[in-house]
Amino acid sequence: MVERNNLFPVFLKLEELHTLIVGGGNVGLEKLTALLKSSPGAIVTVIAKTINDQVKQIAAQNKNIKLIEKHYENSDIEDKDLVILATDDRILHETIRNEARKRRVLINVADTPSLCDFYLGSVVTKGDIKIGISTNGKSPTMAKRIREYLEEALPEETEQLLNNLHAIREKIKGDFADKVKVLNDITSSWLENKRS
Numbered sequence: 001m002v003e004r005n006n007l008f009p010v011f012l013k014l015e016e017l018h019t020l021i022v023g024g025g026n027v028g029l030e031k032l033t034a035l036l037k038s039s040p041g042a043i044v045t046v047i048a049k050t051i052n053d054q055v056k057q058i059a060a061q062n063k064n065i066k067l068i069e070k071h072y073e074n075s076d077i078e079d080k081d082l083v084i085l086a087t088d089d090r091i092l093h094e095t096i097r098n099e100a101r102k103r104r105v106l107i108n109v110a111d112t113p114s115l116c117d118f119y120l121g122s123v124v125t126k127g128d129i130k131i132g133i134s135t136n137g138k139s140p141t142m143a144k145r146i147r148e149y150l151e152e153a154l155p156e157e158t159e160q161l162l163n164n165l166h167a168i169r170e171k172i173k174g175d176f177a178d179k180v181k182v183l184n185d186i187t188s189s190w191l192e193n194k195r196s
C-alpha cells in the first residue's frame with residue numbers, strides 16, 4: 001500500500017493560547033522564530049537555564065514573550081495550552097512529555113518525531129492565505145523547498161482574488177444554497193487553464 005500522511009492540519013490562534021517553549025538555545029530560537037513568523041502576537045513563555053542573546057532580543061521587542069531563566073519544573077506546564085521542548089536533555093524531554101500526556105497538554109519535542117503530538121510545518125503566507133506543509137516528518141528540507149516553490153508559484157493577484165471573493169460573499173443575498181451556487185459559478189473557470 002502507498003504510504004500517506006495521516007496528520008490532521010489545524011490553524012491555531014496563538015494569540016489566544018499560551019505556548020511554553022522549554023529551552024532557550026539555537027533550537028528554542030528556531031521554534032520561537034517559527035511561531036512569530038506566522039503569529040506575531042503569539043503569547044509565549046520561554047523557560048530555560050540559560051537563554052541566548054537572540055531570544056532575549058526578540059523578547060525585548062515583544063511584550064507577549066516572557067522569559068524565565070530557571071530549571072524546568074512540572075508546575076510550568078500547568079497553565080499552558082501547547083508545549084514545545086527544545087533543550088539538549090533527552091531524558092528531560094521524555095519526562096516532560098509523560099507529564100504533558102497526563103495533563104492532556106499538546107506537546108512538540110523539536111526534532112524528535114516519536115515524542116511529538118504535533119509537528120510544526122513549513123508555512124506559505126500570502127495575505128490572508130496560509131498553506132501548511134508537512135512531509136510526515138520524512139524530510140523537513142523537502143517541506144522547506146516546497147514552501148519556497150509555492151511562495152514563487154502563487155500569483156501576486158491571489159490576494160486580490162481572495163479580497164474580491166470575500167466582498168462578493170458579503171453581498172450575496174438569498175439562502176445558503178444560493179450563496180454556495182453563486183460562489184461556485186464565479187470560481188468555476190479558475191482551474192480551466194490548468195486542466196486543458
Ligand SMILES: C[C@@]1(CC(=O)O)C2=NC(=C\c3[nH]c(c(CCC(=O)O)c3CC(=O)O)Cc3[nH]c(c(CC(=O)O)c3CCC(=O)O)/C=C3\N/C(=C\2)[C@@H](CCC(=O)O)[C@]3(C)CC(=O)O)/[C@H]1CCC(=O)O
Binds near residue numbers: 112113121135136139
Ligand atoms: C518544517 C519545519 C518547521 C519548523 O520547525 O519551523 C520543521 N523542520 C524544519 C527545518 C529543519 N529541521 C531540521 C533540518 C536539517 C535538515 C534535515 O534533517 O532535514 C531542517 C532544514 C533546515 O533548517 O534547512 C532538523 C530536523 N527536524 C526534525 C528532525 C528529527 C527527525 O527527522 O528524526 C531533524 C534532524 C535533527 C538531527 O539531525 O538531530 C524533525 C521535525 N522537523 C519538523 C519541522 C517536523 C516535521 C515536519 C514535516 O512533517 O515535514 C519534525 C518531525 C518535528 C518538529 O520539529 O516539529 C522547518 C522548515 C521550515 C521552513 O523553512 O519552511
Ligand SMILES: NC(=O)c1ccc[n+]([C@@H]2O[C@H](COP(=O)([O-])OP(=O)(O)OC[C@H]3O[C@@H](n4cnc5c(N)ncnc54)[C@H](O)[C@@H]3O)[C@@H](O)[C@H]2O)c1
Binds near residue numbers: 026047048111
Ligand atoms: N542547533 C541545531 O541546529 C541542532 C540541530 C540538530 C540537533 N540539535 C540538538 O538539539 C538539542 C538542542 O540544541 P541547541 O543548539 O538548541 O542547544 P543549546 O545548548 O543551545 O540549548 C539548550 C537549551 O536547553 C536549556 N536547558 C537544558 N536543560 C534544561 C532544564 N533542565 N531546564 C530548563 N532549560 C534547560 C539550556 O539552558 C539551553 O537554553 C541538542 O541536543 C542538539 O544536539 C541541534
